Amino acid sequence: MGVATVLALSITAPGVAVAKPGVPPGPPAGLSREQLADRINRASDQLEGVIERYNQLRSDLQTTVAQITVLKRQIGPLEKQVAEHRAKVGVIASAAYTTAGSTTFAALLHADSTRDVLDQLMVIQLLADDQRREIASLTGLRREYEAAQATLRTLIAQGRAQQKDLATSRAKIESDLATLQRWRTHAFGPSGTPPHRNARVGWVKPEVTGVPAKILDFALGQLGKAYRWAGEGPDGFDCSGLVLAAYKRVGKELPHNSARQFDVVRKIKRDQLQPGDLIFFYRDLHHVGIYIGGNRMVHAPTPGEKVRIDFFDGLPIRGYGHVT
Structure with a gap:
């Protein structure tokens, strides 16, 4: 669960564990107040788009972490089943050799009667059938286990790439926000907020239930x-x-x-x-x-x-x- 935990810890609140950006640049020179306000509006819209893409990337990383967690829960029991079936195959193979010798021909040579021959052949056939079934089960389980391991490796690599992209995007957003706030303060004063039409005037809250x-x-x-x-x-x-x-x-x-x-x-x-x-x-x-x-x-x-x-x-x- 170590990798999933590391990736999960990377899905943090904005601004956490991010290097502080340098002093953001001041507003572009030579612009009128109206031109600067227009530049701020366009920059704000662009930044909001970056933020929404960040939200999408963070959601994708959360999904990857969840998939890793589920898959690791499945791999543990699957690994145990592989080990159990491998042990059964070993026991059956040993029993077949001990009970009937290494070949059907050996059973015929050591039999005291026709009935003994038939009994020995039946035991060998039953053991062979069990062995074939266990080998088939073991083969299927090993394939499933190896596929799960390959998927897990892919998800871990994907999660690490998403984590890197997330950190890069977070740092850029923090830097751009600092720059934008300096522009806002320069254009609109300490509040950093431009005047806008009060849409609450004349609005009546609808009667809904x-x-x-x-x-x-x-x-x-x-x-x-x-x-x-x-x-x-x-x-x-x-x-x-x-x-x-x-x-x-x-x-x-x-x-x-x-x-x-x-x-x-x-x-x-x-x-x-x-x-x-x-x-x-x-x-x-x-x-x-x-x-x-x-x-x-x-x-x-x-x-x-x-x-x-x-x-x-x-x-x-x-x-x-x-x-x-």
Whole structure:
């Protein structure tokens, strides 16, 4: 279980055991406030895409670790069965030699009567049949065991590669976040947050019950919490982490990745949207929000901002989905 444990320990919270980046560069020179804000928005969108790919890679590593753990549990008993059948084959072979000699001809030479000959031949045949069955079983088990070992080696190599990619991606995200925050502070002041339209004005919470009500209550309860990359609560969220956490409250498990969430929902049209449904954005599906009625959604926007309500028409919509 050592390798699985090592790999499992690598699936850590963002920022853990990562070398601190150097002093991030300041904002590009010669840009107006508006140009810098536009550059920040584009950089934030790109970084969110990187974060969602990180979430996907982390999920893949978790799957690999789980597969390794299951396979190692299976290999132990399989190895024991191989040893037991190998021992049986040895015992049967020894018994055949001791009981009847090394050949059928020897049995005929040493028999005192026709009945003895028949008895000896029958014993030899029975032992031979048992031996053939045990050898066949041993051969099949050895093949199964060797295949399992080969699969395990492949999974371990895959897990180590995923672990390396994860660490590289984590370090880049941390470095890019530091740079982006310096840009935000320069452009928007100490808060690092640009002014935006207050979408809560004029919005009335829809009257819903059951699952949609629980999803909305949870999501709206997170308003004002920080965007935290790879976060799924309770103190901060990224976009797919907020969706995951909201649906977990109603017993539905979703991947921590917006593109994979899109893969598992039932696709619907805009006029079919109901509170609690999901809205997906951008061609590569790197953003998702929860529909709350009135052409609005609650979402974790981008790094450096907080969970809030927004009109969803301000972003390029890719599709809509209902979680079944």
